[in-house]
Amino acid sequence: MTHRPPIGEVEALHDTILDWYDANARDLPWRIPAADWPWPQVDRPWAVLVSEVMLQQTPVARVEPMWHRWMQLWPTPAHLAAAAPGDAVREWGRLGYPRRALRLHAAAVAIRDEHGGVIPADLQQLQALPGIGGYTAAAVGAFAFGIRSAVVDVNVRRAEARLVTGAAYPAPSLSAAETALARALLPLDEPAAARWNAAVMELGAVVCKAARPLCARCPAHAQCAWIRAGSPAHDGPRRAAQRWHGTDRQVRGKLLQVLRDAPAAVPRSALDLVWPDAGQRDRCLASLVEDGLVEPLPRERFRLPG
DNA sequence: GAGCCGTGGTA
């Protein structure tokens, strides 16, 4: 059932997209190769891992400054592991999904305690770390260690759907067929495979974009199944829009912002100001405590976890 | 496996 284009077409895609990437890749600091790594005190696999977690559902432009700050604060897993989890949550700032900061801290502790402080160059061991799923394990494997893993994020899924299967958008969730396709497209050569992963992701991010793809600038437009099919509009069900206003996520965000900005523990009365609905407010505060993002103290005071 | 989990930029 898997689309598997002829080997000649695959090789032509490799040439086209790798050449384009070599000429057009953005200069992102976590992409600097080990031979040129300019920060000897910063552990490069750790730098890659942190970048990948920060980039989960968050745009590059917002990640880059926070990544630099994290590398200054915590250049190795051991540095972060020695900090309080609440420090990670505070320094996460407004990147969003703050549980990622908590899991990054937990991953640092696991790397220190279970891996001797060295990030494992093994996909299964990477994925066993908190906050590291299939995508991030493959990305760290490829970009930090050169492992020939298929890195399949939404950019890759969209680009490969258009290039190979001719669909305007991938399905809402990752399918086994997409994973198989990504693996089939992976160059055999290990370094080329790592570069290919980055190249397809980059193409999806800056050219083969979701809303308004820049097909006129696409190096592979002559090889694109979607264009050959006449660039048909998406026909399947559209992803349900996420609501925001009035949701628990909005309330949790407001509560956590107070605690991030406070130098010390705050009384419940300070948290009461951020949302009028007491029932929802208390439920959200309780869920933040349950998640480990907030630590309750005696006398109705709260802080980021120490 | 559907739903939940933040935040800000863009059209």
Added chain:
DNA sequence: TTACCAAGGCT
């Protein structure tokens, strides 16, 4: 302004 979108993971 509303809606979509952004290098997912977890339950």
